[in-house]
Amino acid sequence: xxxxxxxxxxPSFEGYVAGDNAEPLFMLGEWVAGADDIxxxxxxxxxxxxxxxxxxxxxxxxxxxVIAPPAPLPTSLPHDAVLIVDGVDALDxxxxxxxxxxxxxxxxxxxxxxxxxxxxxMLLGLRDDLTTRLGWGLVYQLRAxxxxxxxxxxxxxxxxxxxxxxxxxxxxxxxHAVRDLPSLNALLERxxxxxxxxxxxxxxxxxxxxxxxxxxx
Numbered sequence: 001x002x003x004x005x006x007x008x009x010x011p012s013f014e015g016y017v018a019g020d021n022a023e024p025l026f027m028l029g030e031w032v033a034g035a036d037d038i039x040x041x042x043x044x045x046x047x048x049x050x051x052x053x054x055x056x057x058x059x060x061x062x063x064x065x066v067i068a069p070p071a072p073l074p075t076s077l078p079h080d081a082v083l084i085v086d087g088v089d090a091l092d093x094x095x096x097x098x099x100x101x102x103x104x105x106x107x108x109x110x111x112x113x114x115x116x117x118x119x120x121x122m123l124l125g126l127r128d129d130l131t132t133r134l135g136w137g138l139v140y141q142l143r144a145x146x147x148x149x150x151x152x153x154x155x156x157x158x159x160x161x162x163x164x165x166x167x168x169x170x171x172x173x174x175x176h177a178v179r180d181l182p183s184l185n186a187l188l189e190r191x192x193x194x195x196x197x198x199x200x201x202x203x204x205x206x207x208x209x210x211x212x213x214x215x216x217x
Contacts, residue, residue, distance in 0.1 A: 040137025079109020
């Protein structure tokens, strides 16, 4: 079931910029809060949109583990369990059967499932019965951030590291570095370490030096 709702409130997942993802983030917040009508939630999107980040943040709040194939699913679950699976695309045939069984167990009780994949359930190429189960819950696409959203996220990350990121540096990062946000954040952290070690400000020349040194490795 896919809903098309206009919802104003978006929960805060530190380090994640909502962009066009306000609705799925709201529903994820409701899922985390244990809403009775949002027990099964599936998020999908291309690599780099933050699926794993959101699942890790969610798992940390609930103090549960994220299962990321090829790590195996648990052999059994209580009816009231919380199960988080990152990347159902990678489930082998036996694990698909196990997730199907877990879904039924959770549905019969009060348990909840949060899962991600790269495509909508019907396009995953999984077992038909598992595909159907994943489609029974709420299904949302996580969309890639715009350049403006990425720049805002980088400025927020820079603030957390203790410095102000200029528009010039943010623009340079977006034009010359790998463009997915996890990679950009990781680069920004390496640039910050270099700036501290050299006692320099974070500028375009420093970012250029870091990029050139990494490309020469």
